[in-house]
Amino acid sequence: MRYVSTRGDAPVLDFGDVLLEGLAADGGLYVPREFPALSVSDLRDFAGLEYHEVATRVLAPFVAPSLSVDGLAPLVQDAYATFTHSDVVPLSALAAGEHLVELFWGPTLSFKDVALQLLGRLFEHELARRGSFMTVVGATSGDTGSAAIEACRDRAGIELVMLHPAGRVTEIQRRQMTTVDSPNIHNVAIDGTFDDCQDLVKALFADRPFRERMRLGAVNSINWARVAAQTVYYVTTAVRLGAPERAVSFCVPTGNFGNVLAGDVARRMGVPIDRLVIATNHNDILTRTHRTGEMSINEVRPSTSPAMDIQVSSNFERLLFELNGRRGAPLAADMARFRTEESLALASEVLARLRAGFDAGSATEEEVAATVASVNEASSRLVDPHTAVALTVARRDAPVGGWTTPIAVMSTAHPAKFGEAVLEATGIEPELPPTLAGLADRDEHLTSLPNDLVTLRDFVTARCSR
Numbered sequence: 001m002r003y004v005s006t007r008g009d010a011p012v013l014d015f016g017d018v019l020l021e022g023l024a025a026d027g028g029l030y031v032p033r034e035f036p037a038l039s040v041s042d043l044r045d046f047a048g049l050e051y052h053e054v055a056t057r058v059l060a061p062f063v064a065p066s067l068s069v070d071g072l073a074p075l076v077q078d079a080y081a082t083f084t085h086s087d088v089v090p091l092s093a094l095a096a097g098e099h100l101v102e103l104f105w106g107p108t109l110s111f112k113d114v115a116l117q118l119l120g121r122l123f124e125h126e127l128a129r130r131g132s133f134m135t136v137v138g139a140t141s142g143d144t145g146s147a148a149i150e151a152c153r154d155r156a157g158i159e160l161v162m163l164h165p166a167g168r169v170t171e172i173q174r175r176q177m178t179t180v181d182s183p184n185i186h187n188v189a190i191d192g193t194f195d196d197c198q199d200l201v202k203a204l205f206a207d208r209p210f211r212e213r214m215r216l217g218a219v220n221s222i223n224w225a226r227v228a229a230q231t232v233y234y235v236t237t238a239v240r241l242g243a244p245e246r247a248v249s250f251c252v253p254t255g256n257f258g259n260v261l262a263g264d265v266a267r268r269m270g271v272p273i274d275r276l277v278i279a280t281n282h283n284d285i286l287t288r289t290h291r292t293g294e295m296s297i298n299e300v301r302p303s304t305s306p307a308m309d310i311q312v313s314s315n316f317e318r319l320l321f322e323l324n325g326r327r328g329a330p331l332a333a334d335m336a337r338f339r340t341e342e343s344l345a346l347a348s349e350v351l352a353r354l355r356a357g358f359d360a361g362s363a364t365e366e367e368v369a370a371t372v373a374s375v376n377e378a379s380s381r382l383v384d385p386h387t388a389v390a391l392t393v394a395r396r397d398a399p400v401g402g403w404t405t406p407i408a409v410m411s412t413a414h415p416a417k418f419g420e421a422v423l424e425a426t427g428i429e430p431e432l433p434p435t436l437a438g439l440a441d442r443d444e445h446l447t448s449l450p451n452d453l454v455t456l457r458d459f460v461t462a463r464c465s466r
């Protein structure tokens with residue numbers, strides 16, 4: 001398997017390079033030169049397999065030739081052994097034909113674990129193979145930070161520096177990061193906002209000598225390996241709901257287009273997926289683009305589903321590349337225009353293809369709270385606000401007469417992770433699972449730094465140099 005950039009002007013790489021590189025040199029994102037195919041008999045076989053076995057089969061063509069099936073299998077098995085549900089990604093029925101795909105049974109209770117638990121192990125394996133090391137630097141407003149820390153802790157060859165805005169993440173989110181006691185994990189509370197943290201990270205990456213000396217790497221969702229890992233639960237869910245004999249549709253809460261993009265990849269590989277429904281909160285750039293054909297940036301407004309409070313959806317570029325017939329040069333021009341004008345009109349054929357494969361809808365904060373409450377009333381179940389965004393859209397925007405296939409709604413966080421919003425909507429405080437129950441009593445490890453690039457650079461040099 002070889003990987004090409006969506007902007008058509010970067011070296012063609014294999015999986016190991018794409019894994020460590022992140023962003024392509026031309027500013028684009030790496031995608032496979034062609035998608036591997038899953039046959040009808042593959043899908044039939046999968047019905048009898050465990051999650052990690054399906055994952056190994058689905059991912060093997062993406063990682064070859066950097067990594068063999070025999071090299072991949074133990075990493076995958078180990079990654080998903082950290083999940084506390086025996087199905088890894090279990091499926092539960094909410095109403096007739098309506099299912100929740102529970103993506104939150106990993107160590108930090110959000111769907112980020114599904115990709116990052118594997119990514120940390122892939123990093124370690126590839127670095128050992130090369131006799132190399134990397135310094136992962138990231139900024140987080142919540143879920144990504146703890147998932148990346150759990151994925152990278154105690155791994156050989158990796159130092160991880162995670163920035164969060166001091167006093168601006170929830171107590172649970174902070175403690176999930178800072179109570180990890182591992183010599184290669186460095187939590188930094190920046191005296192500033194999340195945007196300040198992101199700007200600092202970008203500035204570190206822009207310092208070329210520093211970047212090369214420290215071998216900076218990234219764990220954000222531009223990394224193709226994350227998308228690949230996420231295709232697996234579309235496959236396992238479709239098979240559980242009747243594939244290959246029967247098609248299924250998915251409704252996915254999204255901001256950065258990472259999760260739902262993986263559904264599109266699974267469909268391109270041959271999984272019988274009918275509709276993919278893009279569900280956004282009031283930060284609705286994706287829904288507006290689908291409705292109007294104009295992709296334009298608005299101000300970000302905080303919501304009860306903060307992991308989707310995003311206005312630039314980086315993975316959408318990968319879909320645009322498919323929709324424009326995989327033409328890198330015109331896409332590069334489009335993305336440059338989008339960056340300067342903060343707006344881009346999609347070509348009519350691109351928009352038509354988008355609408356042919358996807359639906360889109362956004363949920364207001366009132367609708368989200370009402371959905372959390374009504375699910376609790378009808379089924380005595382608590383769902384988190386991100387999940388409720390998708391449930392709202394799946395129910396409200398169902399075709400007249402209902403979905404013609406089963407509809408699988410992605411449940412991306414454990415309700416306790418966003419307990420305040422759940423309490424507000426239902427009057428019930430969701431309980432943290434036993435693995436996190438002692439969180440409030442553990443020691444915290446973090447360094448407070450001012451919003452200053454030189455101070456941060458010195459800190460990273462002192463902590464992470466080899």
Ligand SMILES: *Cc1c(COP(=O)(O)O)cnc(C)c1O
Nearest residue numbers: 143254255256258259307412413
């Ligand atoms: C990150 C996240 C999302 C959004 O994921 P995308 O990559 O934008 O699709 C949704 N829900 C939760 C709980 C998340 O942590």
